[in-house]
Amino acid sequence: MNNTQTKRHGLSKSRLLQHRQCPKRLWLKVHHPELEEVDDGNQARFATGTYVGEVVQQLYPDGVLIDGDDLGQAMIDTTAILAGEKRPIFEATFQADGVLIRADLLLPNPLPQAGEGAYRMVEVKSSTSVKDYHLTDAAIQSWVAQQARLPLTSVEIAHLDNSFVYPGGGDYHGLFKYVNISAQIVDMRAEVPDWINAARKTLSGQEPCIAPGSQCNTPFACPFSGYCSPTVETKDTYPPEILPYGRALAATLRDEGYTDLRDVPEERLDNPRHQRVWRVSKNGQAELNSEAGKIIAALPYPRYYIDFETINPAVPVWAGTRPYMQVPFQWSCHSETAKGVMTHRAFLADGQSDPRRSFTESLIDAAGTDGPIFVYCAPFERSRMQELADYYPDLAPALRAAVVRIVDLYPIARDYYCHPEMRGSWSLKAVLPTIAPDLAYDNLEVANGGMAQEAFAEIMQPETSLERRQQLHDALLLYCERDTVAMVRIAHYFESNCA
């Protein structure tokens, strides 16, 4: 077959969506799947979507699931179930023009006048609002269903309602918000046959010649970017993108041919923070303003250095929590009663029950009643403490008294310290290696907040063995302690340079 002929490739909704994002993505997926690099973020998103789908199924106990990976059998089962008594159907499977889809949820329409045998088609999403790409998704789903002669009275997106407060006891009624998007997708649905033809044409041709661009991250990061953009930034390069909050400027500079910030003329940078990043990058010299040390030296003892870890399940686990709510499960606290006289305390929930009450009581005890409480990026810790104060009125006075003692190290670092190796970032993990290189995170089993969430989620699973729980427990304690040690070292470094 020559390249201009159009082979009839089997398609699915996912493949059409990949083609909509970038024709080359679909071509690579089909012809060179070995080049795909699936990262942890993609896997986590997939796992969340699967779990949300399972929860919606629990809400319709009279529903029937078209199970199994044999799609031919799934289509036969779908036809049989549609011919029987009307009931909710999960994963109903249809095919039209060689495009195969599985519908998350079909609900029999309760209104007889809407049409005998008609269904509401509901696509279930783990987001908290309707996104543009959901419309494309639903247009394809409903086009195939309609071609397969399934009467639809509406096409809807069921997304998580972030105002839903879980009452506990496995009651998830109200977790989903149903949005009727039927009218919004009418025009899009008419284009689906063209999308199918275009995808087949792409698949039958040679690799499309498409340069990386904004499509590589919209709506999701493309797993072929390692193939299309093999250039990896190295530690000693300074691309324009390191300019903090300077995306638009970096894009302009790139268009002008600048690939290294150090080559950009100083007069192109108006923002003082950009100028500072440019200067330290060009000179290879860190800058520390003594003002940072003066601010810290003026603070009394005892001093506390505190860090929280949280988990934010899409589907609330504990009564009184909402979808994606940040639930704190761990803290670390170094207290310093005099210069360099330190003690350390920590709390880590067992993962078997709501962690918030014991987290809060132990935190209040550890944080004392006076003296500054250092955190790094205060809005996060402050918000969690305020939420806990709202939830536990009896603990609110102590929590609110602690909130007013918070001192944020982040803006002090951002305003008065800059090192070329930070490459435009003032995150704790960017600053620390420039001040205390002995405190690396890369030798830790849990080395960042995302890994901490995953570790705690694993502890929460009933099937996790006691031995594995202990291993994760130890790794979490080490990680959170590293964060507060890091704050101590940064504060001491600034203070020792305040002359």
Ligand code: SF4
């Ligand atoms: S990395 Fe970008 S250009 Fe390459 S296939 Fe993916 S979306 Fe297309």
